[in-house]
Amino acid sequence: MQDKSKKSFKVSTKLTLIVGFFILLVLAITTIVSYQQSKSTAFELLQDTQLKTMDDVKVSFDAYASMKRRIIDVLAKNLNDNPNMSMSDILVMLEVIKHSTEFDAVYIGYEDTGKLIMSDGTILDSAKGYDARNANWYKQAKQAGKLIVTRPYKSVTDGKINLAYAVPLYKDGKLIGVVGADYNVEKFSHDVLASGKSAHSYASVYDVDGNIAFNEDQTKLLTKNTLSINIQKTLAQDSKLLDPNVRDTLFFADNDKGETQAIMCNPSSINPIYRICSVVNKKTYDSIIDKIFYSQIIVGIIALAITLILIRILISRGLSPLTTIQSGLNSFFDFINHK
Template identity: 20%
Template structure:
């Protein structure tokens, strides 16, 4: 606290406070700007990552849809089985088939189906007939091998002229693998969801075809679709960690690919930048305070000298012949010059007083000498008077004796 009582300490404290405030404002401003830029960069990078994988899935879907569309040319063949088998193998379908409007059906391989099997009652047939164009059915788990499967279907004809539907089942293993490969950071992942709020693909196979709320209670299809339209990051907690979701719709489907960035990892560079800024600010502050203290010590040296000299003068021990350096034109130089003038004039006044005191001392000594002479003469006079008095007494005694004798 004693330092704050001095002018140097007060200037140093005020300057340090201003410097701390300036560095704090600069650090906060840099952090906010960097965070905004980093967030924009995260959005761009996440979108780029998602789009690259979406393009792979879209290409996969287009390829399957083209194979199904090409099969329509064989719809009127009397024996289309061989053609269906070729299309199945070429398109890597698990099975390929035609469903006719008269409830007949043809598969690319022999199937043991119930005698009352009606292709027109199947979801893929109804969906294609209702759409009047190529469709992709919602994914489902195959009863034969337990794999995730989707059906590509295309109607042949439309309305009352509908002849039937060409369709093929294909495993989504490659799609699941593509989604699982989305891993921008160690704790980040990707998943694919449908517009009806179900998880289609996720690194955790147990979540397949489960509702989005099983992944995160607050996660809904509407939020994902809104994020896809706004192209903004959707913040949500998944698995006890805060995530930033980037959503990209998959063309030709009702699916969405979601990149779930781990917020802690994604913003780690920003935290590192903030830490670096804080450490740098502390170092700059320490250097600036040290330099300022050195400059103040140097610049206020003359003021300290004036203070010490005035203190010595006040205590009566001052050397009035001492002069302070007046180099420069600042206020301290003016104060030093004023002190030098004050000391010079005071020294002159004291010199005059000293001379007057000497004269008074000499006069006093002369007066004392005169007094001593006068005292000596007075003593001689008194001695003479005593002798005269004695003589007078003797004379009086002689006269008295003579008078007695004359009687």
């Protein structure tokens, strides 16, 4: 009787394994298909989120830059409209603009003498070894004949990295000077790029040469690193990556640590030499996709185990009447054979 029970056990086990194999095959195929679909969906969601972040930072960057430009334009217009303004009134105007707009300094350089008048009352001239006409911001504005914005530069006086906004001043069509203002790049970066920062991402602005022009980490400003160089090379090789009409512009580049970063960039509409980029560690993409994969594997294993247990129970119960019949037939034949 014990042997018959063992045979029944072997039969049910074989049937369970056969059925389990086919279930496992179906489950594996289903899991792979589901994983690929989930992977594609997760990737698209992450990409859309990064794209929106980049767009938001770009809007903030362009709006912020435009506001600073408008302020200097308005100041220049007031000075052009009032060419006979007294020195004291000019100083008051410069001081008001400086404090109300958070410029670090506002100043006027004059074409006839090279004298520089600053918002804090400081006056620099040839007697002090200074000539405003030799300053880079002055030369650029004079040559352009309109508002210019310099690239970020390090101040020789305090070591801060600034932008200079400058507009030429005219009287009766003749150049009489240039009005300018300095704005701190670190503050600009913090105010604009903060919206692109999260636990796994950050925003940075690079120029066409691969220099880091705006970044919340001041130590990176006006420098190049492996990531900025790789970004510059990739963008130079594929112009579509900077086409604002193309939305699928995600590309990958390695940083100094050899970590692959997922990157999306857009040129600034107000100053195309700058590329506004959203940077996310590729591990963020991979980790989310891996979590989906592992969760599906775990759910599949649990479902398979429960299914096999239930199948084993059903098969065992289904074979129980057959075992009884077989036992009866064996007894009958044993009786006939006088066993």
